[in-house]
Amino acid sequence: MTTSTSPDSAFGNLTEESVRYSRLSQFRSTSEPFIPNNPYHRPLNPERVAELDWSRPLDEETFASDRSLLANRLLMNVYESDALFLPAAGLRTFEDDFSAFYHSDSRLAGERIRPQMERFAFGFLDDSVGVSGQWDEDTLRAHLRHSVDQANSPGSRPVFDAIRAAKSPRIAAGTQIVQMALDGLTEATAMSQNLGGAFGPEQSELFKIFVDEFGYGVFPAKHSTLFMELCSSVGMATTSHHYWFFYLPSSIAINNYFYWATRNRTGFFRYIGAMAFLEATFASWFGDLTKVFRDVYGDAVDTRYCDEHAHIDQHHGRMAIDDLLIPLARKHGPVAVKGLLQGVEEIQLLDRLAGADLLAQLTWDPALSDAPADGPAGVVVELDSDSAFDTQVAPAATRLHVLGGEALLYTSATGDPLRVPQGRSVVVPAGRLYGVRAEGRTQLATGPAA
Amino acid sequence: MKGRKGAKAPAQPRVRAEFSRSAHNALVAGDDLYFVMERDKAVHVISSSCPHRGGPLHLGDVDGDRLRCPWHGGLFPVGRLCDRSHPSVRVGDTVTVYLPAGEHDPVPVHTMVRAGVDAA
Numbered sequence: 313m314t315t316s317t318s319p320d321s322a323f324g325n326l327t328e329e330s331v332r333y334s335r336l337s338q339f340r341s342t343s344e345p346f347i348p349n350n351p352y353h354r355p356l357n358p359e360r361v362a363e364l365d366w367s368r369p370l371d372e373e374t375f376a377s378d379r380s381l382l383a384n385r386l387l388m389n390v391y392e393s394d395a396l397f398l399p400a401a402g403l404r405t406f407e408d409d410f411s412a413f414y415h416s417d418s419r420l421a422g423e424r425i426r427p428q429m430e431r432f433a434f435g436f437l438d439d440s441v442g443v444s445g446q447w448d449e450d451t452l453r454a455h456l457r458h459s460v461d462q463a464n465s466p467g468s469r470p471v472f473d474a475i476r477a478a479k480s481p482r483i484a485a486g487t488q489i490v491q492m493a494l495d496g497l498t499e500a501t502a503m504s505q506n507l508g509g510a511f512g513p514e515q516s517e518l519f520k521i522f523v524d525e526f527g528y529g530v531f532p533a534k535h536s537t538l539f540m541e542l543c544s545s546v547g548m549a550t551t552s553h554h555y556w557f558f559y560l561p562s563s564i565a566i567n568n569y570f571y572w573a574t575r576n577r578t579g580f581f582r583y584i585g586a587m588a589f590l591e592a593t594f595a596s597w598f599g600d601l602t603k604v605f606r607d608v609y610g611d612a613v614d615t616r617y618c619d620e621h622a623h624i625d626q627h628h629g630r631m632a633i634d635d636l637l638i639p640l641a642r643k644h645g646p647v648a649v650k651g652l653l654q655g656v657e658e659i660q661l662l663d664r665l666a667g668a669d670l671l672a673q674l675t676w677d678p679a680l681s682d683a684p685a686d687g688p689a690g691v692v693v694e695l696d697s698d699s700a701f702d703t704q705v706a707p708a709a710t711r712l713h714v715l716g717g718e719a720l721l722y723t724s725a726t727g728d729p730l731r732v733p734q735g736r737s738v739v740v741p742a743g744r745l746y747g748v749r750a751e752g753r754t755q756l757a758t759g760p761a762a
Numbered sequence: 763m764k765g766r767k768g769a770k771a772p773a774q775p776r777v778r779a780e781f782s783r784s785a786h787n788a789l790v791a792g793d794d795l796y797f798v799m800e801r802d803k804a805v806h807v808i809s810s811s812c813p814h815r816g817g818p819l820h821l822g823d824v825d826g827d828r829l830r831c832p833w834h835g836g837l838f839p840v841g842r843l844c845d846r847s848h849p850s851v852r853v854g855d856t857v858t859v860y861l862p863a864g865e866h867d868p869v870p871v872h873t874m875v876r877a878g879v880d881a882a
Contacts, residue, residue: 372854444806445849450773451860455851458778657851 326366326428330386333421334358338412339389341700345722345729345747351397351552352409354389357702361386366428371436375662376669376743378705380433381561384568387429390422391571395501397552430572433565440661443653452641452649456633459589459656464596471667472604474674481608482546484674486726488601489548490555491563491670496539496617497552500525502567505574506583512643517635518584521591521628538617542605545614548726557703558725560673560745562666569662573655581640581648585655588637592629598622669743676744678723678730683713683737683757690759695719695750703747706740709761713737717754722747776849776860781870783855788820788873792866795820797875798857799844806847807859812836819843820875829877 333339334356341355364382374380393413399406412418462468471488478484495502504522509515527533540550549555573579573586598621605613641649692715703722712719714736720729721738723746732738739761740746748756779789783805788797795810797820810820817833824830828837850859861868 439803440854442804442852443850444804444844444852445847445859446845447849448773451776451849454776454778455849455858455860653851657853661853 326425327362327364329421329425330364330366330429331358331362333390333418333425334361334386336412336418336421338409338418341702343698343701343749345557345701345749346549346554346725347556348549348554349399349401349551350406350409351399352406352413354385354553354556355700355702356385356389357382357700360702360704366432369432369435372440372661372665375565375665376560376562376705378561378707380565381703381705381745383429383433384561384564387426387433387568387571388564390419390426390429391568391575392498392501393419393422395498397498400551426575430575434569434572437654437658437661441654441657443650443657446646447641447649447653449638449642452638452653453633455653456589456592456637456656459660460592460629463589463593463660469597469600471671471674472600474671475604476607478674479677480727483724483727485605485608486546486548487558487674487724488604488670489543489546490558490725491560493539493543493555494559494563494567497536497543497550499534499536502570502574503583503587505571506577506580509577511580514636514640514643517631517639520635521631524624524628535617535620538614538620541614542617545612546609555725557701557722557747558745560666560669561705562662562669566659566662566666569659579651581644581651582655582658584632584636584640585652586659587655588629588632588652589656589659591625591632594621594625595623595629598625672741672743673723673745676723676741678721678738678740680730680732680736680738682735683711684762690757692755692757695748695754695756697749697751699750701747701749703745705745706742708742710740710742711737711757711759711761712740712748713757713759715755715757717750717752719754719756720749720751722749775863777863777867778858778860779868779870780856780858783852783857786870786872787875788871789859789861789868790871790873791861791864791868794862794864795873796848796859796861796868797877799840799847799877801840801844804844805850805852805857806844807850807857807861808843808847820873820877822877824877 335358338352339354339356347353361382364379370380403410475481475484475488507518507522525535531537543550570583573583598618602615602618602622605615637652641652714732714734716734719732721732722729781789788795796807797810799806799808810818812819812831812833814831814834814836817831819829819831822830822832824840827840829840829843830837848859848861850857
């Protein structure tokens with residue numbers, strides 16, 4: 313699904329061009345941990361992008377790594393500059409960013425790096441998943457049924473169990489909502505990229521699903537509106553990418569997967585397979601999520617977003633398989649069957665990897681400690697209230713030791729950051745997303761945990 | 763894909779089996795053996811019984827792009843064998859395959875397979 317280029321020159325160019333792209337004004341840094349109201353301001357970090365080794369593509373092991381975070385943030389910005397975002401409060405103070413985000417030069421700069429970044433981010437799927445043999449309809453249906461039943465089987469929701477068991481279930485549930493916001497506040501834009509064109513009765517069947525998603529043209533019934541009501545009811549922000557810094561790499565990657573699968577139209581069957589599998593499992597998943605939110609937030613939470621999915625996706629699951637997937641397989645033959653199954657298997661694999669990433673983030677409870685006297689000193693950085701904020705994924709267990717001042721450790725978008733005073737330290741486990749800021753002059757030593 | 767509507771014959775009942783690509787290279791179901799052939803990184807599960815007299819294709823040699831039955835020398839294009847292999851999906855090391863249903867459930871095994879790995 314990508315163009316071929318000479319690897320050596322390609323990676324050299326990719327480094328230069330990805331850094332150039334990340335330096336565009338709309339991707340500038342900020343000292344704040346949240347991005348209020350401005351859908352175009354999506355901080356990238358040119359210095360970290362410059363360090364990204366593009367010659368080592370992601371795989372299952374690195375799907376939730378820092379390299380994945382950087383690459384998927386870049387890709388997300390490239391993809392989303394093709395979709396229209398307008399600030400809820402109006403454009404008046406964001407006109408420059410509006411122009412910059414959609415400027416032809418900016419989009420061209422993104423398009424130049426997109427194919428190689430896609431190969432970097434998703435190339436491993438061709439090695440991880442394979443489909444072979446002659447499939448008949450009964451076998452295809454049996455395989456789909458088994459896959460859906462397995463996804464909905466008892467014990468298949470360790471993240472939900474972890475939210476209930478968390479020290480602060482509200483913070484844990486907030487982390488779950490943030491990951492959903494990537495899709496929920498953008499009206500499933502990533503999944504709606506194949507509505508155009510002319511592909512027969514199946515195009516109309518696909519539209520039926522999206523007609524429900526878009527609330528039949530009634531704004532209060534739109535699924536993204538229901539998601540905003542969910543956020544509001546628990547005191548969370550409702551604007552797109554307010555939580556930019558707190559999306560886990562695996563969450564962005566799954567959203568990007570749908571952009572990738574639909575960007576090149578030969579990925580259509582892969583897209584339908586992945587979408588149909590999700591639609592077929594959503595009803596049960598959202599039904600269980602409603603119970604989690606009720607347990608955590610009580611009666612105050614507005615669960616209509618979940619309730620709507622728990623109901624309508626019973627229909628969407630059936631429609632996506634009986635009226636889309638199977639008819640496409642019948643009509644278009646082995647190429648379609650292979651693509652459809654590829655999508656079904658890929659989304660399950662990515663969902664497993666993302667589930668493990670989210671579970672690890674939810675169950676991480678950072679604790680203060682004294683730095684070991686003989687521990688490695690690490691790199692010392694100076695922070696103050698104007699320092700650029702960023703989040704990153706720890707490549708290995710990392711000790712943050714405050715030499716002077718006070719550091720604020722962010723590990724989730726909801727709840728208060730952990731205050732780490734002078735002389736104390738905290739260990740960030742390998743693979744965990746975190747960000748550090750300071751309200752005053754602070755010295756921080758960062759190094760491997762002994 | 764063979765559909766149910768308008769099909770000349772009902773689809774063959776199949777049974778699901780899983781095996782580890784690294785640990786197993788065949789499945790046995792009663793007297794039937796199915797062997798694993800890898801080609802261009804794709805895993806194919808193929809019936810070992812030669813359509814001529816039931817010779818053990820998994821013990822045949824691959825010569826160029828053809829598999830020779832060890833009994834009477836029948837030649838079968840590897841590409842065609844793979845195209846007609848049993849429906850399967852591989853995710854990482856795990857392969858799920860749907861084999862013809864019979865009296866015995868398929869059991870993954872590791873056995874001598876001469877025609878199996880990286881056939882041209």
